[in-house]
Amino acid sequence: MDYEIAGLLISLLLCVAWAMVTKRKHRRLEELGRLPPGPRWWPVVGNIFQLGWAPHVSFAKLARKHGPIMTLWLGSMSTVVISSAEVAREMFKNHDVVLAGRKVYETMKGDFGNEGSIITSQYGPHWRMLRRLCITEFFVPSRLDAMRSVRGRCIDRMVQYIEDASAGGTTAVDVRRFFFLMSFNLIGNLMFSKDLLEPKSEGGAKFFYHVGKVMELAGKPNIADFVPILRWLDPQGLRRKTQFHVDKAYEIAGSFIKERMESLEHGGIHNEAERKDYLDVLLEFHGTGAEEPSRFSSRTINAIVFEMFAAGTDTTASTLEWAMAELLHNPRVLKKVQAELRSRVSAGKKLEENDVENLPYLKAVIKETLRLHPPLPFLVPHMAMDSCRMLGYHIPKETQVLVNVWAIGRDPKTWEKPTEFMPERFLEPNAVEYKGQHYEFIPFGSGRRMCPAMPLASRVLPLALGSVLYASDWALDDGLRPEDMDMTEGVGIALRKSVPLKAIPMPFRGSL
Ligand code: HEM
Structure with missing residues (x-):
């Protein structure tokens, strides 16, 4: 009992001390220059209670009152939120370099460190070297062309799994699960030329489990990010748990790397047609040894591998699940996109990547999904x-900068009927693109930190969605009516549906 009272007193004292420190810090920053406006904050917690269950929605509401560039205090973390295309343009055109740092959260900081990490690297020579590798080796059109058959195979397999799971169109399937498995299998093939989810794959299922756990933990709000004095305590155990699963995943990926190195030492060719996968690229890397290493350590390779799974699976699966949900919610659009597919792809053939060029409505459906539900x-x-100094406001060093692309994609000043799912808006002449130049639509970001894998995602998303729509007709489970669907957003590492989409795929016999 005495210990409990002592503990309570110490916590109270720490909080009071912290309140005084943060108050002084806020005042000092305010004195340094005019910060962007924002709501009133409280000592210690700042504006944390205004985060709500869906911070992107809460911040969009606050921006209506305080403006498109706004200051919030998440505990002691000073945060600037940008909520309009005009301010995003100013950021990416005129302040891209100075704002190209990364806010690194506690769960991203374990003793796996930032070595090899593209996502958490600060802007500088190490990040530039990794980024160059992504742009010139992983996601360059020639490599993507060479790996076309890998994407086709992973997507065909997903279509087959869906058909099997639905027992010929009688049972509903959890749509997201299949998109997630496909994305994971695809990245496994791009990285290692391995089908990690095949029953005979040694370690594949375990790797899947540990990567999934890390993403689940990274998506949870962590009090230690907002109240640094609690960092050493790791009160929710998130950092410790993340470290555990990262170590396990690294152990398994490490065994794949070792296996490849041994095979190469013995003159082995790891896959047909001598096609290079990303692991080959990483093992063959020769740097200058000055600002970049001469060879990558296995730890760096591990981090890069891990990060491709973390960055590529949830984003892809969430986008595809939302696309299916919006289509089932809007039967008119579903009918139109299926009619396009079935009129342009010859009967008896399956959908190929080359076909997508002639499927403008399918591509518009993907864009409209990314506008309304950026992952x-x-x-x-x-x-x-x-x-x-941005737009006359002082942005202090180490401020976190959040660009609310969700709010920008729904801004009524830019978009007609902003909350309606209308792919037609992307068929108009001069419609905006997501390549980072049209700031009203930046689901992949813009500027130096923009998603390096956009060219890969642009190929995978329409092919995966088109393939499941071409192969089957889809109906909602349990006679649910489209207008009764729950379209609430849930927050994890990517923006996903709160209620997973369950739907019945009925094989379209005219297609194959
Ligand atoms: C629907 C698909 C995807 C979307 C919408 C998406 C979106 C994004 C966004 C918004 C960022 C951050 C940009 C910024 O900070 O300004 C990002 C970064 C990144 N993405 Fe993607 N992404 C997708 C798929 C992928 C895939 C498939 C991969 C890899 C296989 C990938 C790898 C990365 C990496 C490595 C970064 C970090 C870049 C850096 O910090 O310099 N992404 N992505």
Whole structure:
């Protein structure tokens, strides 16, 4: 009992001390220059209670009152939220470098460190080297062309699994699960030329489990991010648990790397047609040894491998689940996209990547999904590497910068009927693109930190969606009516449906 009272007193004292420190810090920053406006904050907690269950929605509401560039205090973390295309343009055109740092959260910080991490690297030579590798080796059109058959195979397999799971169109399937498995299998093949989810794959299922756990933990709000004094305590155990699963995943990926190195030492060719996968690229890397290493350590390779799974699976699966949900919610659009598919793809053939060029409505459905449901509604949090002045406001060094692309994609000043799912808006001449130049539509970001895998995602998303729509007719489970569907958003590492989409695929016999 005495210990409990002592503990309570110490916590209270710590909080009071912390309140005084944060108050002084806020005042000092306010004195340094005019910060962007924002709501009133409380000592210690700042504006945490205004985060709500869906921070992108809460912040969009606050921005209506405080403006498209707004300051919030998440505990002691000063945060600037950008909520309009005009301010995003200013950020990416005129302050891209200074705001290209990364806010690194506690769960991303374990003793696996930032070595090899593209996502958490601060802007600088190490990040530039990794980024160059992504742009010139992983996601370059020639490599993507060479790996076309890998994508086709993973998607065909998904279509087959869906058909098997639905027992010929009688049982509803959890749509997201299949998209997630496909994305995971695809990245496994791009990285290692391995079908990690095949029953005979040694370690594949365990790797899947540990990567999934890390993503689940990383998506949870962590009090230690907001109240640094609690960092050493790790009160929710999130950092410790993440570290455990990262170590396990690294152990398994490490065994794949070792196996490949041994095979190469013995003159082995690991796959047909001598096609290079990403692991080959990483093992063959020769740097200058000055600002970049001459060879990658296995730890760096592990981090890069891990990060491709973390960055590529949830984002892809969430986008595809939302696309299916919106189509079932809007039967008119579903009918139109299926009619396009079935009129342009010859009977008896399956959908190929080359066909997608002639399927403008399918591509518009993907864009409209990314507008309404960007999987990373705040991008990946940026950080000011130095203080700067933007639109007359002072942005202090180390401020977290969140670009609310969810709010920008629904801004009524830009979009007609912004909350309606209308792919037709992307068929108009001069319609905006998501390549980072049209700031009203930036689901992949813009500027230096923009998603390097956009060219891969642009190929996978329409092919995967088109393939499941071409192969089957879809109906909602349990006679649910489209207008009664629950379209609430849930927050994890990516913006997903709160209630998983369950739907029945009825094989379309005219297709194959
Ligand atoms: C629907 C699909 C995807 C979307 C919408 C998406 C979106 C994004 C966004 C918004 C960012 C952060 C940009 C910023 O901070 O300004 C990002 C970063 C990144 N994405 Fe993607 N992404 C997708 C798929 C993928 C895939 C499939 C991979 C890899 C296989 C990938 C790898 C990465 C990496 C490595 C970064 C970090 C870049 C850096 O920090 O420099 N993404 N992505």
